[in-house]
Every structure is written in structure tokens, then in C-alpha cells.
Amino acid sequence: MRPKTYLTRRSFGAMLLASTAAACADPDADPDAQPAAEDFVEGYGPIEDAGYRLPGIPSEYLQGVNRRASGIYNGEQRGNTIDVDPFAKFLYHVREDGTTTRYPVGVGRAGKSIRGTATIRMKRKWPSWTPTANMLRTEPEVYGDLAAGIPGGLRSPLGARALYLYRGSRDTYYRIHGTNDLESIGNSGSAGCIRMFNQDIIHLFDQIDVPMRVHIRDEAESLRVDPENFERGIELPPKIIDAEELLGPEAVAADHPPVFDDA
Secondary structure, rough: OOOOEOOOOHHHHHHHHOOOOOOOOOOHHHOOOOOOOOOOOOOOOOOOOOOOOOOOOOHHOOOOHHHEEEEEEOOOOOEEEEEEOOOOEEEEEEEEOOEEEEEOEEEEEOOOOEEEEEEEEEEEEEEOOOOOOOOOOOHHHHHHHHHOOOOOOOOOOOOOOOEEEOOOOOOOOOOEEEEOOOHHHEEEEEEOOOEEHHHHHHHHHHOOOOOEEEEEOOOOHHHOOOHHOOOOOOOOOOOOOOOHHHOOHHHHHOOOOOOOOOO
């Protein structure tokens, strides 16, 4: 019988997705020919979605454990749970059969992360975004010019998808969402929400139903379950990534309301 693969410690490295293949140079190639299209790590190439073209994720942001992988869950939570480790910067989609998909995430800076448990009660494609009153009050230099909010689309800091966290019937104003800030994945840098590569939040969004329980590990649990990755990453200063920086001015100039196939 084929042995099980566990998403934990050093054994995890053996089951990571393959890295981008390097192209070999052809000595007889035309020097004036156009270069070949960039290869991407599997699952992280360009995506056409709701009339938008999301670029692929450059491999420099997908080094080591900083990419999606699947295996047997080795944590402490029950099935049908999203288990978030803000210290190791991972999110696990835990299934009833004991398997999981692990995604790298970016989390809140010190003192700004959600704690405990919550429930995903709503999920949205290409969501709009408005900074909270607390964000405007505590970091006006970052969010002040954005007080009116940003509609769903390429400019939205929530990216291609968002999962909305509630406690009871109360919106916590924390989200699990996509991002244009590729550097933040695997690090601490947000105002408290849980960020994912757009390719990963689209993948997760399509796997789950609501309501779904969300558990956020505390320090002790993170140390028990994944001491090797405890406190990986660095703390980054707050920032909003201009979509033009990622996609180019022509793409953003053509921004439009999303067009959903299932509308």
C-alpha cells in the first residue's frame, strides 16, 4: 500500500509542487526571435476570470513552502474547518476525510490579527472594499485617501475573492481574501485580514461551502503542530499596492465591473 504523506515538518518538502522548469538554450535559435512565454509553477499561471486577466505569480514569490500543497492533515482541528496558523503563515482547508490543502498566507502585523474562532457566512467574487473606521483612525496616512472605498475589480485590495468572517450574526470585518501585494504572502503586513495569492483564494473559494468554521491557532498550538515554521517571514510596513504596479496602466485603464458567468 502506498504510504501516506503528512503535511508537517521536513517530510513536507518531498511533496511540494514541482518548481518552474528551466528552458534550455538552443544554439541554433534565431537571436532576433521573441523569447518563449514564461513558465509558471503549476497552479499559479495566468487566469481569465470575470472578464479580467490575472497575471501569473512569478516563481520568486513561491520559493520553498510558500505555495499550495495537499496531503494528510496533521493538526488539531476537526474536518470541514479552515485552520489558520498566523505564526507559520499557513491556511489549511481541512476536509472530513482527514486530507487538507495548505496555502501560504499573509497575516496582520503584531497586535492586529484576529484570534479564536469565527464562521465564514458569506463569500463574494471580485468584492468591493472600504477601510474600517478603525483603519482610518489608526493609520490615516495609509487609508485616508481611500475612505470612500474601491469597487470590485483589479484595483480592489480584496482581490478576486473574499470570505467574510462572522461571530454569531456579527460581522468581524476580518476577511480571507486575495491580494495584489505578492510580497506580503508568507509575511506579516496587513491590517489584520488573512491574505492569499489570487490563484489560491480562487482555488479555495471553489472548494468550500458556507457556513464554514474558521479556527485561528494561538502561539502554543502553532508551536505544538508546526515548530519548524513557527514565526517564519518578516513584518512589513503597511501599504496599498497600486494595481498599475502589478498589471500595468493599460490593463487598469480598461478596468470594468466584473462579468460573472453564473450571474
